[in-house]
Amino acid sequence: MWTYEKKLQYPVKIKNPNPKLAQIIISQLGGPDGEIGASMRYLHQRYSMPYGQVVGILTDVGTEELAHMEMVSAIIHQLTRNLSEDEIAKSPFATYFVDHTTGVYPVAASGVPYDMKYIGVKGDVIADLNEDLAAEQKARVTYDNILRLIDDPDVCDPIKFLREREVVHYQRFAERVQSG
Amino acid sequence: MNHHQPIDRDTCRREKMQLRALDFAIQETVLFLDAYPEHPQALAYYHRLCEERRELLAKHEKHCGPVSMYGNANQNAWDWVKGPWPWEPDAN
Numbered sequence: 001m002w003t004y005e006k007k008l009q010y011p012v013k014i015k016n017p018n019p020k021l022a023q024i025i026i027s028q029l030g031g032p033d034g035e036i037g038a039s040m041r042y043l044h045q046r047y048s049m050p051y052g053q054v055v056g057i058l059t060d061v062g063t064e065e066l067a068h069m070e071m072v073s074a075i076i077h078q079l080t081r082n083l084s085e086d087e088i089a090k091s092p093f094a095t096y097f098v099d100h101t102t103g104v105y106p107v108a109a110s111g112v113p114y115d116m117k118y119i120g121v122k123g124d125v126i127a128d129l130n131e132d133l134a135a136e137q138k139a140r141v142t143y144d145n146i147l148r149l150i151d152d153p154d155v156c157d158p159i160k161f162l163r164e165r166e167v168v169h170y171q172r173f174a175e176r177v178q179s180g
Numbered sequence: 181m182n183h184h185q186p187i188d189r190d191t192c193r194r195e196k197m198q199l200r201a202l203d204f205a206i207q208e209t210v211l212f213l214d215a216y217p218e219h220p221q222a223l224a225y226y227h228r229l230c231e232e233r234r235e236l237l238a239k240h241e242k243h244c245g246p247v248s249m250y251g252n253a254n255q256n257a258w259d260w261v262k263g264p265w266p267w268e269p270d271a272n
Contacts, residue, residue: 003248003249003250004248004249005247005248006245006246006247006248006260006265006266007196007199007200007247007266007271008200008266008267008271008272009200009203009204009207010200010204011197011200011272012267012269012272013269013272014269015269053214053215053217056214057211057214057215060207060210060211060214061211064207070266070267073267074266074267077267078267078268078269168208168211169211172211172212172214172215175215176215179215
């Protein structure tokens, strides 16, 4: 089971709403390499994993990914506060707004809703761990791309934290593959 | 009767940041211990951090409200439903 903690893993405090940034960053919520997919991938790979140490990492990284899902959602929420109709109409966020208003719904930047087809659970130690290594790198690249497209320091700060976690998780999974 | 002692928001915010920092150190240590379950320094570090967390959490929940559903220290009100919620700027 899980128990909720009423705090973000790393603070998100954005002064200036900006729907254009939200429309880009939402990909790390519901996109192909986003945080929902990450948590679903690791938590579901546990049942067929024969090694306790790998089950431990899948559980603890999968749980941390849920906290990252909440951080990305907090960024989206804060970037879309107090907007005027005019600001929305002039922004690429308008196509999202028409369907979801300012609710936080998991989609990719392109607007495609989250799909479990983004993740793999093969039931095989080598296949699943290699999927996990690739997944961490793909998420890291997506954060790199986001950092190329934004320059608000309030937004870059938590995005850099999330990017760094991809690197750490990759290392932890890589050690398991090497020791295999 | 256990009286809820309200305290200023800045203190609560500062304590929550300390809690985040401790939890981050614990998270990193846990991921390391998953891979190296018998590492003596990592285990000692883990136990030290957890003790520090227990003390800080008890103090924080007493005057700033619950962090988890087990931590509603106030006998007279259900503070769990009071904002700000984590995704609001004021909580960070």
